[in-house]
Amino acid sequence: xxxxxxxxxxxxxxxxxxxxxxxxxxxxxxxxxxxxxxxxxxxxxxxxxxxxxxxxxxxxxxxxxxxxxxxxxxxxxxxxxxxxxxxxxxxxxxxxxxxxxxxxxxxxxxxxxxxxxxxxxxxxxxxxxxxxxxxxxxxxxxxxxxxxxxxxxxxxxxxxxxxxxxxxxxxxxxxxxxxxxxxxxxxxxxxxxxxxxxxxxxxxxxxxxxxxxxxxxxxxxxxxxxxxxxxxxxxxxxxxxxxxxxxxxxxxxxxxxxxxxxxxxxxx
Amino acid sequence: xxxxxxxxxxxxxxxxxxxxxxxxxxxxxxxxxxxxxxxxxxxxxxxxxxxxxxxxxxxxxxxxxxxxxxxxxxxxxxxxxxxxxxxxxxxxxxxxxxxxxxxxxxxxxxxxxxxxxxxxxxxxxxxxxxxxxxxxxxxxxxxxxxxxxxxxxxxxxxxxxxxxxxxxxxxxxxxxxxxxxxxxxxxxxxxxxxxxxxxxxxxxxxxxxxxxxxxxxxxxxxxxxxxxxxxxxxxxxxxxxxxxxxxxxxxxxxxxxxxxxxxx
Numbered sequence: 001x002x003x004x005x006x007x008x009x010x011x012x013x014x015x016x017x018x019x020x021x022x023x024x025x026x027x028x029x030x031x032x033x034x035x036x037x038x039x040x041x042x043x044x045x046x047x048x049x050x051x052x053x054x055x056x057x058x059x060x061x062x063x064x065x066x067x068x069x070x071x072x073x074x075x076x077x078x079x080x081x082x083x084x085x086x087x088x089x090x091x092x093x094x095x096x097x098x099x100x101x102x103x104x105x106x107x108x109x110x111x112x113x114x115x116x117x118x119x120x121x122x123x124x125x126x127x128x129x130x131x132x133x134x135x136x137x138x139x140x141x142x143x144x145x146x147x148x149x150x151x152x153x154x155x156x157x158x159x160x161x162x163x164x165x166x167x168x169x170x171x172x173x174x175x176x177x178x179x180x181x182x183x184x185x186x187x188x189x190x191x192x193x194x195x196x197x198x199x200x201x202x203x204x205x206x207x208x209x210x211x212x213x214x215x216x217x218x219x220x221x222x223x224x225x226x227x228x229x230x231x232x233x234x235x236x237x238x239x240x241x242x243x244x245x246x247x248x249x250x251x252x253x254x255x256x257x258x259x260x261x262x263x264x265x266x267x268x
Numbered sequence: 269x270x271x272x273x274x275x276x277x278x279x280x281x282x283x284x285x286x287x288x289x290x291x292x293x294x295x296x297x298x299x300x301x302x303x304x305x306x307x308x309x310x311x312x313x314x315x316x317x318x319x320x321x322x323x324x325x326x327x328x329x330x331x332x333x334x335x336x337x338x339x340x341x342x343x344x345x346x347x348x349x350x351x352x353x354x355x356x357x358x359x360x361x362x363x364x365x366x367x368x369x370x371x372x373x374x375x376x377x378x379x380x381x382x383x384x385x386x387x388x389x390x391x392x393x394x395x396x397x398x399x400x401x402x403x404x405x406x407x408x409x410x411x412x413x414x415x416x417x418x419x420x421x422x423x424x425x426x427x428x429x430x431x432x433x434x435x436x437x438x439x440x441x442x443x444x445x446x447x448x449x450x451x452x453x454x455x456x457x458x459x460x461x462x463x464x465x466x467x468x469x470x471x472x473x474x475x476x477x478x479x480x481x482x483x484x485x486x487x488x489x490x491x492x493x494x495x496x497x498x499x500x501x502x503x504x505x506x507x508x509x510x511x512x513x514x515x516x517x518x519x520x521x522x523x524x525x526x527x528x529x530x531x532x
Contacts, residue, residue, distance in 0.1 A: 031448065035455070042455045046462035054327055054472050080454075087450075180357070180450050182308055185315045192319035202326045 012107045019114030024121050036122045040077040040130035047073065048137050051197070060199055061233040062224075066138035071223035072196025073134060075216060077126040078159050079187040082166040083180055085119040089170030090179045112260055115167055116160070123159040127152075143228025147237060151226035154245070158219055161252035168256045190216040215252075218245040285377045292384035296358070297391055305354065309392050313347045313400035320346075320467065321407050333469065336408035337497065341490035342466030343404065347396045348429035349457040355389040355433035356449045359440025382528035385437055386430065393429035397422060411497050421496040427513055428489055435520035441527040466490035485512040 010018075027033045052065045060068045092111070141148040166183065173179040191197070193207065194216040203211045211217060222245035225235040235241050283291075300306050320339050328335040361367075362381075401411070411418045436453060443449040461467065463477070464486040473481050481487060492509030495502055 031452075035452070038455060042459050046458050049474065049477060050462055050468040050472055053474070054324075054468060178305060178308070184454065185308070185312060189315045189319050192323055198323045198327070203322055204325070207322055 012110060015107065015110045016113050016117070019111060020117040023114060023118035027118070027122065033122070033125060036077075036081060036126040037129040039080045040073055040126055040133050043073050043076045043080075044130070044133035044137060047076075047197070055198060061231075063230045063233075064138050066134065067140070067227070067229050067234070068224075069137075069196065070130075070134045070139040070227060071220040072191060072194065072216075074127060074130045074155055074223060075158070075196065075219055076187070076191055077130045078123055078155070078162055079191070081119065081122045081126050082159075082162040083183045083187070084122065085115065085163045086166035086170035086173070086179050086183055087176050089115060089167045090173040090176035091170075093171045093173070112167065116163055119163040119167075120156075120159060123156070123163070127155055127159070139227070141227055142230055143226065143234075143237070147226050147228055150237070151223060154222055154226060154249075157246075157249045161249045161256075164256040164260055165252050168259045171260070190214060194220055196220040213244075215245075215248040218248050221245060285380055288377070288380050289383050289387070292381060293387045293391075296384060296388035300388065300392065306392070306395060309351070309354075309396040310399045312350045313343065313396055314403050316343045316346045316350075317400070317403040317407060324468070331469075334408070336404065337410070338469075338494070339467065340400075340404045340409040340497065341493035342461060342464065342486075344397065344400050344425050344493060345428065345466060345486060345489055346457070346461055347400045348393060348425060348432060349453075349461070351389055351393045351396055351429050352432035352436040353450055353453050353457070354392060355385065356436035356440040356443075356453055358388075359385060359437040360443050360449045361440075363441050363443075379525065379528065382437060382524060386434060389433035389437075390426065390430055393426050393433070397425055397429070409497075413496060413498055413501070417496050417501060420501070421493060424489075424492060424496060424509070424513075431513055431517045431520060434524045435516065438520060438524040438527040441524075460484060460486045464490060483508075485509075485516070488512050 027036075048066065048069055051069075055065050055068070062068045092115075141151065169183065170176070170179055193203070193211055194214065195211060196216065200208050200212045200217075221235060222242055225237050225241050228234050320343055321335065324339070325335045328338065362385075401409075411421060413421070436449075439453070440449050443452070463473075463481055464484060465481060466486060466489075470478055470482055470487075488509040489512065492506050495505040
């Protein structure tokens with residue numbers, strides 16, 4: 001009857017850390033971290049180079065097209081990263097990892113929190129790369145330190161909203177590959193049919209209402225105002241301007257976090 | 269002894285390579301239909317059409333460009349690239365799930381699995397090209413070069429789609445990660461698509477990048493496709509696109525054969 005030395009059960013924090021590193025570490029080997037940096041470079045070159053002359057000639061209302069385009073580059077980079085989050089979530093669901101975690105003494109929200117952490121890590125990398133790319137083409141923060149912090153915080157809020165939504169859509173999917181392809185289409189359509197590319201006035205009149213009010217456009221308006229512009233054409237940071245984009249972000253979180261909790265808490 | 273002889277004697281003959289190819293292709297097409305991939309193949313060209321046409325229609329009209337006619341080439345090429353992405357994901361999935369290894373242990377000619385994947389990709393390309401042309405007609409695009417040129421237009425587009433799918437298949441087989449390969453292909457597709465004369469005329473680009481923009485394959489493909497939609501085909505417009513297509517086929521086909529047939 002020898003006394004057994006039982007290992008103490010790891011804390012929730014330790015479990016979260018182990019699962020987070022399980023998702024973050026391979027991204028350096030698989031090249032996902034490199035892709036997180038490359039994506040904003042590709043978006044910057046791909047959007048700015050062909051459209052700068054055309055849009056500057058016909059007018060966009062800001063000091064430069066770089067200033068006009070920057071919010072969309074940030075959002076496209078974040079959306080691109082969120083597709084990876086959806087794939088990872090779908091893979092975990094399809095391969096039975098979620099069920100395996102469900103049968104282990106792990107807090108029901110720990111796997112979700114770990115996936116969110118890994119996604120946010122990629123978001124930060126991608127966001128930093130996007131800002132550097134923006135500075136190269138001529139974008140500048142011109143509304144003061146507080147607004148710059150607001151820009152970063154708002155981008156992070158959008159990132160959280162997108163990652164939670166992507167995680168849920170991935171978990172509900174039966175095919176990781178189909179999820180990736182299906183999510184690329186909304187990213188494209190909402191990006192192209194937004195005020196991030198061209199002013200709403202350049203769209204046909206029947207499409208302008210949608211273009212102006214859809215979430216990507218609202219996020220663009222918010223980020224553009226927070227970045228500021230020397231012409232003052234970016235809009236001022238008021239509740240009337242920031243309310244709708246904040247509402248969209250909060251709504252996404254409010255809808256998808258409970259859904260995600262239900263999916264994560266489900267026992268097999 | 270007699271049992272063995274009986275078994276050998278009455279054993280059903282090994283199906284021909286053609287029947288094996290047909291069975292594998294049918295399996296992939298059925299999966300495509302059941303999984304909803306075909307629906308995505310119908311939606312993708314609609315999204316490309318709306319997404320590319322609406323934001324720049326007004327700006328291009330002021331420059332005197334019939335943008336529906338102009339942008340259609342890049343819409344078609346983007347839908348072919350979308351098919352390429354799906355082909356890469358399918359190849360990677362079959363490699364990672366062990367299906368490819370399983371086929372290698374069976375009495376199956378080495379190239380049958382590759383041929384079946386290319387065929388199912390071609391089927392997807394036909395569906396998505398048909399949809400793209402239909403959506404193009406809605407926005408005002410017209411194939412005004414007669415039956416012969418219309419056939420050439422479709423043939424050239426499907427040729428591009430098939431060659432890209434063959435290359436993507438090789439990448440998928442070598443990568444074994446559907447996600448990594450899908451992401452790896454998305455960025456070149458975007459950069460070559462946007463930095464081409466399919467989206468914006470060459471004059472819209474800064475002078476330092478114009479030589480690249482003018483001569484890269486997507487621009488040459490779009491010139492060729494655009495030429496095939498109008499009356500009369502100019503050989504000097506078509507041949508660079510055909511040369512790029514032939515060159516890519518010469519490089520990518522052996523690579524795909526090697527990737528598909530190699531032992532681990």
